[in-house]
Amino acid sequence: MDRSARRQLAEHIAGEVTMSDDPGATLRKWRTEFDVTGAELASTLDVSPSVVSDYESGRRDSPGIGVVRRFVEGLLDIDETRGGDRLRQFARVLSAGFDSDIVQDLREYPATVPLARFYDAVDATEVVAGGSLEDGPRTVAGHTVINSLEAISRLSSEEFYRLYGQSTNRTLVFTGVTRGEGPLVALRVATPTPTAVLLHGLSEAELWEHAPRLARADGYSLSVTEQPLEETLAGLRALP
Template sequence: MKEDESHGMVRRHLAEKMAGEITLSEKPGEALKKWRLNFEIAQTDLSGYLGVSPSVISDYESGRRKSPGTLIVSRIVEALLEVDAQRGGQKIHAYEGMLFTEKTSKAIYATYEYTFPMQMAKLASLIEGDVVHKGIEKPLYGFTVVDSKKAILELSSHEFQKLYGWSTERALIFTKVTTGKSPMVAIRVTNLKPGAVVMHGLRGNEVHLMAKKMAEIDRIPLLATTMDIDKMVEALRKYSDYHIME
């Protein structure tokens, strides 16, 4: 298959995935915001491409405006994809392996997608974590718990990107960590950056200064925790229930 045809197929499948999730979501505005953040596109850039006021996008995402219909959702999805394509298509390319590969890496211990975003303070509270570097806080739409040794030794750069699931705005939690340097090096050399990184098995003062420095350079929030891994995963999976109760 020619490269242009392959790219077109990826783009069509990704558009269907995005539009379906936004349309069927109980909170379409939140789903729309998640995908916009995934593509790292500002509201002003998206509204400029669509020829509407930035407040229109803001109103859709916040729920102040009536949920967009399928035609509007399709226009927004196409705009996100086209803006990314004009920037080189890095995000579209990164999702290619997720669309056409069903195999789950043995490096992944658990993964979960959220409908409602989690804030950093809530993450730190749920996992009893120490904040090593505050970074730039972003809403988190999921988490992945990964065996750091298997991920670093066995996964290629392309396979490593699959750890992000369907949203880069997620917490990547690395287990079996000794210093924290290796996971941060792996993140530095990939195009996608997570919303937060958690080093499991260390307290905050045990994280290597070089790991903290790399987090500072990439402006990624960095946390550390020694919480029992099964209890941690259970607490994170129940977050949606907590959100509804609060």
């Protein structure tokens, strides 16, 4: 793992914790993001599990910068022993210039993945098939998972364009949607359009009635999934 990328990520997490109105909850959020148990972290830090629990619950005074630094380095050390997947994931998000609350996952695959396999991994239902049979098997080379509500409330129009427009042969996954009109309308101004769009947390019956027409007009595959978010993220991370 690039040391500078690790350092940048460590500084980002530490800064978020120290600036938080509830540092314990933010510590817990990051431990959960890295899929590390309290017992695992306690063992790495050579403290009792109750110490980790007390800081996360607020039963101890707000952690100082020394405690936060140890906590963060412990998470990164554990992840590196597992192969560094989460570290690389968050480093990619930061390098793209977006906060992890907005971009929840961002990956480039070592080899293209058939779109049908992608959909199987996240239990998705395809509503509109993009491309044509003459184009050959449909594949994607990566994905970006975007919290739609956070993006709408926090990104400028320029940042919207940069986030959407940089996505070409990949799937854009939007979470926090109600019917899907917000992200799909925003996609109309982005070029080039992605290969596929997945709306998370929707059934086909709940989908905005104009969504299929927009997908056909812009030529991307449109799908929905009601799978719990953690299962969806786990399915995406299992892709090669």
